[in-house]
Each structure stands twice: as structure tokens, then as C-alpha cells.
Amino acid sequence: MKHVSVFLCGRYLRRRRMMLLSITAVALSCALLLITASLFTGFITAVETSTTRHLGDIVLEAPSGQLITEFPALIESLESAAAVKSAAAVLKNQGLLLAAPGQVRPVRVWGIQLPQRLAVSPLQDSLLIQKGKNTVSFDPQNLGGLGGFVGIGVLTEPDEKTDEYNIPEVSRYVGQRMTLTTGSIQPSDEAAGSQNIRFQRRVLHFTCTDIMQTGVWDLDEQNVFVPLEALSALLYPNLPEPVADIIQIRLEDGVPDEVGLAIVQGIWENFAGPRFLWAHLASIETSRHLQARLIAEYRKQMGVLLLVFGLVSLSVVLLVFCIFSLLVITKQKDIAILKSCGAGAGDVAGLFLIFGFLNGLAGAGLGILMGWFITVNINPIEHQISRLFGLKIWKAGVYMFTQIPNTVDWPSAGWILLAAVLASVAGALLPAMRAACIQPVRLLRYE
Numbered sequence: 001m002k003h004v005s006v007f008l009c010g011r012y013l014r015r016r017r018m019m020l021l022s023i024t025a026v027a028l029s030c031a032l033l034l035i036t037a038s039l040f041t042g043f044i045t046a047v048e049t050s051t052t053r054h055l056g057d058i059v060l061e062a063p064s065g066q067l068i069t070e071f072p073a074l075i076e077s078l079e080s081a082a083a084v085k086s087a088a089a090v091l092k093n094q095g096l097l098l099a100a101p102g103q104v105r106p107v108r109v110w111g112i113q114l115p116q117r118l119a120v121s122p123l124q125d126s127l128l129i130q131k132g133k134n135t136v137s138f139d140p141q142n143l144g145g146l147g148g149f150v151g152i153g154v155l156t157e158p159d160e161k162t163d164e165y166n167i168p169e170v171s172r173y174v175g176q177r178m179t180l181t182t183g184s185i186q187p188s189d190e191a192a193g194s195q196n197i198r199f200q201r202r203v204l205h206f207t208c209t210d211i212m213q214t215g216v217w218d219l220d221e222q223n224v225f226v227p228l229e230a231l232s233a234l235l236y237p238n239l240p241e242p243v244a245d246i247i248q249i250r251l252e253d254g255v256p257d258e259v260g261l262a263i264v265q266g267i268w269e270n271f272a273g274p275r276f277l278w279a280h281l282a283s284i285e286t287s288r289h290l291q292a293r294l295i296a297e298y299r300k301q302m303g304v305l306l307l308v309f310g311l312v313s314l315s316v317v318l319l320v321f322c323i324f325s326l327l328v329i330t331k332q333k334d335i336a337i338l339k340s341c342g343a344g345a346g347d348v349a350g351l352f353l354i355f356g357f358l359n360g361l362a363g364a365g366l367g368i369l370m371g372w373f374i375t376v377n378i379n380p381i382e383h384q385i386s387r388l389f390g391l392k393i394w395k396a397g398v399y400m401f402t403q404i405p406n407t408v409d410w411p412s413a414g415w416i417l418l419a420a421v422l423a424s425v426a427g428a429l430l431p432a433m434r435a436a437c438i439q440p441v442r443l444l445r446y447e
Helices: 002-015 017-055 071-079 114-120 167-173 217-222 228-235 257-272 292-313 315-330 332-340 345-376 378-389 410-436 440-444
Strands: 058-061 084-100 103-112 147-151 177-187 197-212 223-227 246-251 283-286
Touching (some): 017 292, 017 315, 017 345, 071 084, 071 257, 084 114, 103 114, 103 177, 103 217, 103 228, 114 246, 147 177, 147 217, 177 228, 197 223, 223 228, 246 257, 257 283, 315 345, 315 410, 345 378, 345 410
Antiparallel strands (some): 058 246, 058 283, 084 103, 084 177, 147 223, 177 197
């Protein structure tokens, strides 16, 4: 009787239009869940990756108001460790950038040393002029004077509909003189050495020698990079040598973050203990941990959204139940004939359970295929919607990235497939029990 059951399942799947409705419902539910899981997981991964990509694996930061002096010795000690690939010093501050007459923007200014920075993060890949060149310089065209890199979002706004920057328009800023107004906290002249402090306004004039487009909205919208030595001399003219307040560290491939963190902490204690009273207050964290709270909130939102969509998708169970119940009613004579030929109640129930299993498997397979296709092509689809309807679904200023993450979450596809099959079998369970209870004598006595 097993061969007959498989034969009838295949026949019903091919010819019953109601089955197509059930399979379509399962497919749409699976596609919805897979797309949601993939986009959320891709977004979370993009946040973690972008942080590690641009900040390094480990970030060592001095407490507010403190500076790291003699940082070349610290970097040398870090790079001598087998687990550390490279390290770079950074001096950060806030300021106002006058890019053109009447064009003033608040920015984050970063003092960096180019060779070390390029070893820690792929800065060159984001540059408009020097991308792909053998060397990177703050003055690649020998314009003279102090050069700096400016984020593309600082200079112009993306198109409202396409969310893309006008590269030819923004390129005109290269070679222009800009003014950065910033400042630092200095001891008061009247009471040097006391707790009285005052803010010293500083102005830095530089030439925009390149433009950065990282694809991360927050970085493109606010960052300005200048040589660390120039920024340090501007903010702290009384100090004899450049200073930093952040050390960004890139670990060797394959080194776990926890191992690298322990090594960096040990090197910092040996270096800073004899030099700084505040050494124990320094923050040493992995870049992933810096985003841990934000990532945790994203995962909560993903869980809630998947739960809501999952509850909505439970309607598939009800739909399968209704369709199979109707199938049992319309096929009572077939069931009675099967039973009169020797099929037992278990064989008849198994027929409908197999039918439900195949229904769920076919629907889930089709849904995962649909989800894969939409996820992989989500950016062209979004672009076409924007072009046809003038509706921009994904805005970099809201979602942080210029491109929608389009990596399929295959682990989620596995449990979605399993859940769809179980839901279809659950929907077919009661109709299968009802079919198993049919008595052929009552149905066929007048035939």
C-alpha cells in the first residue's frame, strides 16, 4: 500500500488546484521569513564588520582629557608581539569645517599617521583620487602646504531619490583651501597648575587633497583626516612631541579577540604603569565589544520581527487544515475503496500525512528559492522601485550603509524549511485522523 499512497500523493499534487494554493501560501511565508532573517543578519554583520574594518580589532583609548605621550615606543612594543599585525596612533577632536563660503559643517577631526593607518584599516580603498595607487599621501599632487582628506558627505548631500553622490560635482573640492576651527582644554594662565582650565580656540588651514567614501554613512558624513603631527602641534603647542589619545590595533589573522586583548592589556600595563597615573583608567576593548549593546538591540528587534511574521505564518497550518479537510470530504469514495482493498486506518492516515509532508517540502523549497533570489538581487530591485515610483526605500542616512546587505542567512533557511514541513504535517494531522475513521461499508453499500 505504500506504493499506492505515493502514487496518489503525486497525482493529487499535480492535479488539485487547491494544493497549489497551499504550496503558494507555504512558499510566501518561507520567503518572507528568509528575506527578513537575511536582511537583519546581513545588517548586523555589516555593522560589526565595518567597525572592525575601520577601527581595527582592538581599540585602546585614554580617558577623557588625558593624552598618550611617547606613543611610538608603545606601537613598537605592540608590533613586536606575535599576535599583533599593526598598530596606529590617533588624535581625535571635534570642530567646524568651512569647506566653501557659507558652507560650514560640524565634523570629527582625526589626526593620523598615514603608513600606520593604512596598515590597520583599508583607508586607501575609500579614497576618490588615490584609490588603487601604489602610495598614499596627504599631498599626492604636490599642492604644497598641509593636506587633508574630507568625507564625501561633509561636502555634499546625496541625491534624494537615488541616494548617490554626484562625483564630478564633489571632485571640484579637491585642491581647495579649507578652514577647520577646533580647540583644546588648556590650564588657565592666571593659575597654572591649579584646577582652573579654559578652552583655547584653534584654527587649522589645509588643502583638501582627497575625498573619502567608505560606504558607511556615519563616517562619510562627519570625518576629516589630517596629519597627526600637525593636529597635535595645533592643539598642544607647549608639548615637545606629538601626542595621541587612541591606539588602534590590528591582530594577525586567526588570533582570537580574547587572546589579543589579553596581550594588549599586558603590554599597556608595562608601558603605561611607570608613565601615567591614569593608566588603569584607559579603555581597552575589542571593536566588536564597542558595538555589543547596539548589536544586542538589533538582535532583539530581529527576534521580535521574526516572531510576529512567524505567528502570521501560522495561518498556513489553518489553510492546510481547511484544504485537507475539504480533500477528505471530496475523496471519501477513494478512501473507502482503498480500505475495502485491504488498506488499514494507519495506511490511510499515513497517505494524508505524506501528502502534507510533500506539500510543505515543495512549498518550503519554492519559498527558499524565492527568498534567495530576492535577497541576492535586493539592491537592483530597490533601485528599480526608486526609479519607477520615486520611492527611496533604503536611505543611507537612516540605515548607515549605502548598499543593502544582501547575504542569504542559510542557517535560518534550515530551520525555516523544517518549520514549514512540520506546520504542513500538523495541518494535515486532523484530516488524516478523520480519513482513517471512514467506514467503507457505509459509503459503498449503495454502489
